[in-house]
Amino acid sequence: MAATGDYALWAWLAPGLSFLLLSLVVPLRRSGRPAAWLSIVFSAGALVGAILAWRATVPDMARRILWEWIPVEDGVLTSVGVLADADSTLMLILVALVSFLVQLYSLGYLADEPPASLGRYYAYQSLFAFSMMGLVLAPNFVQLFICWELVGLCSYLLIGYWYQRPEAARAAVKAFWVTKAGDVGFLIGIVMLWSRTGTFDFSDLFAMAQGGSDALTGIALVMFFIYLGAAGKSAQFPFHIWLPDAMEGPTPVSALIHAATMVTAGVYLLFRTSFLFEQAPEVLHAVGWIGAFTALFAATLACVQADIKRVLAYSTVSQLGYMMAAIGAGFASAGFLHLLTHGVFKALLFLAAGAVIHAVASNDIFAMGGLARRMPQTFVVFLIGTLSLAGIPFFAGFFSKEEILGATWAGGLTLPFAMLVLAAFLTAFYMFRVVFIAFFGSPAAVATGAPAHGAHGRDAGHAHDAPPIMTVVLWVLALLAVTIGIGFARSHPESEFVVPGFITPLAIGVAVGGIALATVVYPLRWISPDWLARRLAALNEAAHERFWLDDLFALAYRSGILGLSRIVGWFDRYIVDGILNVLSAWTLTAGDRLRRVQSGQVQDYIYGIALGVLLVMVLLRWPR
Amino acid sequence: MTLQAYLTLAAMLFCIGLFGVMTRRNTIGILLGIELMLNAVNINLVAFARFRGDVAGMVFTVFTICITVAEVALGLALVILIYRIRRTAVADHLDLLRG
Amino acid sequence: MTLESIAFGGLAVVLLASALAVVLTRNLFHSVLYLALSLVATAGLFLSLDAEFLAAIQLLLYAGGVVTIVVFAIVVTERLVGDRITQTSRQLLAGFGIAGALLVAIIAVFRRAPLTIPRPPMSGDLTRTIGESVLTTYVLPFELLGVLFLVALVGALYFARPDD
Numbered sequence: 001m002a003a004t005g006d007y008a009l010w011a012w013l014a015p016g017l018s019f020l021l022l023s024l025v026v027p028l029r030r031s032g033r034p035a036a037w038l039s040i041v042f043s044a045g046a047l048v049g050a051i052l053a054w055r056a057t058v059p060d061m062a063r064r065i066l067w068e069w070i071p072v073e074d075g076v077l078t079s080v081g082v083l084a085d086a087d088s089t090l091m092l093i094l095v096a097l098v099s100f101l102v103q104l105y106s107l108g109y110l111a112d113e114p115p116a117s118l119g120r121y122y123a124y125q126s127l128f129a130f131s132m133m134g135l136v137l138a139p140n141f142v143q144l145f146i147c148w149e150l151v152g153l154c155s156y157l158l159i160g161y162w163y164q165r166p167e168a169a170r171a172a173v174k175a176f177w178v179t180k181a182g183d184v185g186f187l188i189g190i191v192m193l194w195s196r197t198g199t200f201d202f203s204d205l206f207a208m209a210q211g212g213s214d215a216l217t218g219i220a221l222v223m224f225f226i227y228l229g230a231a232g233k234s235a236q237f238p239f240h241i242w243l244p245d246a247m248e249g250p251t252p253v254s255a256l257i258h259a260a261t262m263v264t265a266g267v268y269l270l271f272r273t274s275f276l277f278e279q280a281p282e283v284l285h286a287v288g289w290i291g292a293f294t295a296l297f298a299a300t301l302a303c304v305q306a307d308i309k310r311v312l313a314y315s316t317v318s319q320l321g322y323m324m325a326a327i328g329a330g331f332a333s334a335g336f337l338h339l340l341t342h343g344v345f346k347a348l349l350f351l352a353a354g355a356v357i358h359a360v361a362s363n364d365i366f367a368m369g370g371l372a373r374r375m376p377q378t379f380v381v382f383l384i385g386t387l388s389l390a391g392i393p394f395f396a397g398f399f400s401k402e403e404i405l406g407a408t409w410a411g412g413l414t415l416p417f418a419m420l421v422l423a424a425f426l427t428a429f430y431m432f433r434v435v436f437i438a439f440f441g442s443p444a445a446v447a448t449g450a451p452a453h454g455a456h457g458r459d460a461g462h463a464h465d466a467p468p469i470m471t472v473v474l475w476v477l478a479l480l481a482v483t484i485g486i487g488f489a490r491s492h493p494e495s496e497f498v499v500p501g502f503i504t505p506l507a508i509g510v511a512v513g514g515i516a517l518a519t520v521v522y523p524l525r526w527i528s529p530d531w532l533a534r535r536l537a538a539l540n541e542a543a544h545e546r547f548w549l550d551d552l553f554a555l556a557y558r559s560g561i562l563g564l565s566r567i568v569g570w571f572d573r574y575i576v577d578g579i580l581n582v583l584s585a586w587t588l589t590a591g592d593r594l595r596r597v598q599s600g601q602v603q604d605y606i607y608g609i610a611l612g613v614l615l616v617m618v619l620l621r622w623p624r
Numbered sequence: 625m626t627l628q629a630y631l632t633l634a635a636m637l638f639c640i641g642l643f644g645v646m647t648r649r650n651t652i653g654i655l656l657g658i659e660l661m662l663n664a665v666n667i668n669l670v671a672f673a674r675f676r677g678d679v680a681g682m683v684f685t686v687f688t689i690c691i692t693v694a695e696v697a698l699g700l701a702l703v704i705l706i707y708r709i710r711r712t713a714v715a716d717h718l719d720l721l722r723g
Numbered sequence: 724m725t726l727e728s729i730a731f732g733g734l735a736v737v738l739l740a741s742a743l744a745v746v747l748t749r750n751l752f753h754s755v756l757y758l759a760l761s762l763v764a765t766a767g768l769f770l771s772l773d774a775e776f777l778a779a780i781q782l783l784l785y786a787g788g789v790v791t792i793v794v795f796a797i798v799v800t801e802r803l804v805g806d807r808i809t810q811t812s813r814q815l816l817a818g819f820g821i822a823g824a825l826l827v828a829i830i831a832v833f834r835r836a837p838l839t840i841p842r843p844p845m846s847g848d849l850t851r852t853i854g855e856s857v858l859t860t861y862v863l864p865f866e867l868l869g870v871l872f873l874v875a876l877v878g879a880l881y882f883a884r885p886d887d
Contacts, residue, residue: 652797693789696792
């Protein structure tokens with residue numbers, strides 16, 4: 001048991017060390033592939049540490065290793081260290097695993113990058129792994145917040161990895177700003193919580209919650225502020241707008257940060273502090289509603305996207321909404337379970353999509369087509385991911401999604417439950433829409449795709465499976481998705497709540513229904529997509545315009561912030577600067593005029609002295 | 625003679641010296657004017673010392689005379705230097721300090 | 724008219740006349756000679772104030788030393804310029820006005836508060852007293868004077884050194 005914390009610490013510090021090496025030893029970083037291998041080896045070490053830590057955990061026991069930090073007059077304000085228990089080490093495994101696999105995969109995906117650039121990429125990757133693990137293992141709000149911001153920074157850096165491209169740079173800034181807006185609330189919430197309870201420590205707060213401390217009554221506002229941070233990070237409505245744009249980053253980054261780990265940090269935070277959120281049921285209620293709405297909302301958006309990564313991005317938003325809904329229903333562990341399974345199969349989907357993009361040099365699904373024959377391996381793993389996401393039995397996503405549906409039902413959130421069911425139907429539909437368009441049929445004559453990432457200049461006709469290093473990673477994740485699904489099917493874990501009997505058939509039913517609809521529309525063409533679009537014209541257009549939410553934000557930004565800035569700028573330019581400019585102009589003119597007094601001739605100065613003496617003498621006599 | 629007479633004489637001498645300093649174009653001429661002014665000061669010092677019966681004024685005069693000599697020596701050295709560099713001794717031309 | 728006042732008047736006339744000549748003569752060399760005359764007249768004034776020692780060093784240092792140096796300077800600069808230096812004046816009226824105004828002001832001060840201290844009788848040897856106080860009370864300034872001379876010497880050498 002004692003070793004749990006030590007293993008967790010090992011797992012945490014390994015990528016940190018790798019980051020230090022890569023950032024400080026410049027020649028190493030610039031060497032490219034050696035740097036990559038260093039980072040991969042260290043993250044493999046982290047994975048081993050994480051697994052050992054998890055195996056060494058004891059149920060209902062948490063192991064803490066703390067170092068005092070920020071000493072104040074009476075004791076210590078906060079500490080830094082690890083809090084290792086069954087949940088955090090499980091999350092640690094997910095982070096380490098996906099991080100390791102993604103780094104391995106990137107070696108193939110980014111093979112054409114210049115060495116210095118590749119080294120930079122791996123330095124960011126190491127920093128991200130370090131920060132994310134620090135977040136997962138955080139024993140208090142302070143460390144959690146610091147790591148929270150660090151992963152946000154890594155997200156910014158990696159979205160903007162191809163910073164020469166204006167869209168990437170803009171997307172990076174957008175992601176940073178939107179999440180930061182939530183983080184301000186998060187920070188306010190943390191400080192408010194501290195001012196009430198006097199501690200940042202999770203264990204102390206847990207003891208308070210258990211003991212029914214008065215300090216924790218009526219903390220709805222505090223928890224709402226903390227939720228704002230989680231909503232920003234986990235792309236909950238209306239903060240979700242940054243996530244689809246974040247797809248400008250390299251696809252492995254999208255898989256790691258914007259699907260499997262960082263965006264789930266908000267869910268993890270809510271799961272981790274669910275004992276606090278239980279003190280504020282009204283906030284939990286809101287979390288559930290917003291989560292369910294986000295799930296449905298993002299699912300509708302995913303149905304009309306042509307960019308494969310954007311489909312997956314909206315799907316991620318939608319799935320995050322599922323997790324939030326479960327937490328909002330009061331069953332945080334159901335959300336956490338979905339977090340873990342989703343991490344695996346969404347990383348798989350993204351990496352498979354990356355392999356496709358790598359092969360056809362386009363993001364546009366209509367420019368693909370017929371890839372099932374040319375990229376059989378990729379097709380199979382993508383299909384496994386899709387089935388998982390759609391919630392087909394014996395795949396990883398089925399059980400956890402069913403748990404969430406059961407949880408929202410049991411939590412009494414009937415309307416959110418209905419939304420989630422509808423979202424599940426749409427999920428199956430839009431995922432199979434991608435499968436049918438991209439992997440079957442024939443490539444469209446006109447490729448209208450956006451400029452591709454790993455541009456190879458190939459088209460869909462000559463596409464083939466990715467190099468082994470990428471394929472291996474895909475297969476590992478696919479196997480995991482299947483084994484987890486089968487494992488759940490064999491040993492159905494005990495739920496905290498009673499799942500009504502109709503949930504399971506309903507979940508399977510909507511998934512199959514969605515797949516059936518996609519089949520009818522796309523390969524069979526019994527219903528033309530255009531006809532469907534016309535029937536749902538308003539919805540279609542709204543979804544194409546992302547429900548005008550981005551425009552709304554842009555409008556608010558332009559009229560609000562820019563307007564204010566313009567007023568402030570005008571004031572600064574004309575009033576503040578104006579006064580100073582006038583003053584300085586006067587000073588200059590006066591100086592220029594006075595300058596001529598200084599003739600530089602000794603005798604003129606003597607005149608001055610003599611006149612001065614005369615003046616003094618006259619003035620001395622004057623008053624009398 | 626009264627103290628007043630000495631002081632009045634010194635004042636006249638001082639003003640003549642000042643006039644010279646202000647009007648002379650040649651740097652050596654300016655120096656001569658300064659000498660006259662210093663002389664006026666010396667007369668004042670000695671007169672006060674004599675009329676007040678205090679030897680301090682005379683000691684001061686000793687010092688001023690010595691310092692004046694040093695000043696003249698340095699001043700003339702400067703004049704020669706200016707001659708060398710600027711090829712002029714006319715104070716009007718020396719306006720490096722012009723603003 | 725006592726003998727004393729006649730002597731004072733004579734000295735004053737010589738002093739003022741030679742001083743005016745110093746500032747008005749066009750010939751620089753003559754102007755130096757007039758300066759020497761006015762310095763001698765000042766020495767006479769010192770004698771009339773019973774300061775024989777001061778009169779002596781006035782003659783030695785001033786009339787002897789300063790005038791010699793100035794003459795040297797004139798000779799050297801004339802040789803450097805290669806031309807006779809003529810003394811011209813500028814802004815005579817302004818200079819006269821200011822100097823005159825200052826004189827009027829000073830005399831006005833005297834008239835407002837006339838100094839009517841009687842001349843005390845001489846007590847003892849003034850030269851001895853000066854010598855004693857220079858070597859006792861004022862010994863530090865006296866020594867510093869030596870330093871000043873050294874500095875002036877070095878400075879003058881530095882300024883006047885030939886170009887290299």
